[in-house]
Amino acid sequence: MLIVICGATATGKSGLAIAIAQRLNAEIISADSRQIYREFDIATAKVSSSELALVPHHLVSTYDPNCTVTAAQYQTQAQALIDKFQVRGMTPLLVGGTGLYIKSVVKGMKIPRVPPQMDLRSQLTNLGQGQCYQILQHLDREATMKIHANDAIRTIRALEVYYVTGQTISSQQGEYPPSYPILQIGLDCESLDVLTHRIKQRTQQMLELGWEDEVKYLGTKYGWDLPLLDTLGYAEMRQYIQGEISLAEAIDLTIVHTRQFAKRQRTWFASIPEIEWFDSNDPILLDRVWARVQQFCKTV
Incomplete structure (x- = not known):
């Protein structure tokens, strides 16, 4: 069996996944195309060390930032982990917002093993x-x-x-879906105003956690032309550090770009009929999702 928890950024996937994993005595496989890299922590909203202590996470901080991880590489590692857990009688959680990563696993996508040339x-x-x-x-x-x-x-x-x-x-290309049962849980903010508020809160938290220092460190260590420094949250802060925009502009741009990114994620996941949706702002969200997980585990 496999349980997927997916959805747009800032919908609370990580917190819910940790709570469900604790109840299941399960482990989490990350499906995030940036959290898979070491040292890119704050602007990727990577799980903290205290959260990692609660539930083991896999494919988090696995590769150096100057490596290029392909969807095929991710798929191979994720499938191997799922197989390992199932041999142990464990139902892992596949958690994240990178739609291609999740699709590669749940649909068994056939991906050409050709690294970037x-x-x-x-x-x-x-x-x-x-x-x-x-x-x-x-x-x-x-x-x-x-x-x-x-x-x-x-x-x-x-x-x-x-x-x-x-x-x-x-x-x-093609699809070869796995034989094991899969439950796909999607989190969504029914109110866009609520999602925007969460994005603003997250951006402010990034600043408080040392967002600027992290980007300075990464740019100095790996060079400012590192492709990952041109991604969401890093490109905007890099522009500020290099004197191209003000800090206020960097914050505002990050919020705008994050909202745009969340919209693209919502569009991607909305096209997948197998996903069962839950409102991330529901005060009894954990109870509702846990009840569905229990039902799923009993019926397979």
Whole structure:
């Protein structure tokens, strides 16, 4: 069995997951594409050391920030952990907001095992999206039925897979869902005003925890061109540190960008019919979710 707890940022996934895991005597597998990196802690809302002491977490602070973790790598490690727990008779919790990570596991996505080829990507980028898309239409017309003509990232990825493996990305994709039962719990704020308030609170907490110092440290240690420093919460603070904007602007931009990110997450998860939704602002949320988990565990 597997229990998934997913949803947009700032909906309280981590706190709920820890409470459920404690009741189940279970462990948590993170599904967060930035918390998987070491030292990126505050602006990713990574679980604290005290929370880690309550429930073991996996795939948190696993890789150095200058590594690139692919969805295929994540999938392999997450599936191995799930298999290990099930052999021990344990039902793990898969928790996070990175939709692709969760989908790779619950749908058993077949993902080409091709790591990023930076030189090739640079060459393709220099060709321009128009020409790259024309090449892809010639090599893999099936892929262009799913990739928009303006989607440069997916176009280049499809070409990258073809040139590395000699096979189209379409021929290497598909879904092979796992045989074990899966319960997917989704958390959502029915009120956008409440979600915005939570995002503002989180941003203020980041500041109090040393957000600025963390970004200064990371930029100094790894270089300001580190790709992770161009992600949410790090890019805005980096702009402030480098004198491009004021601190107030960095805070406001982070709030705006986080709201936009949450909207994209909500859109992604809303398209998945298997998810059972709960209001994260419900005063008896834990009781409701725990009752559903108990029901799920009894019926499988």
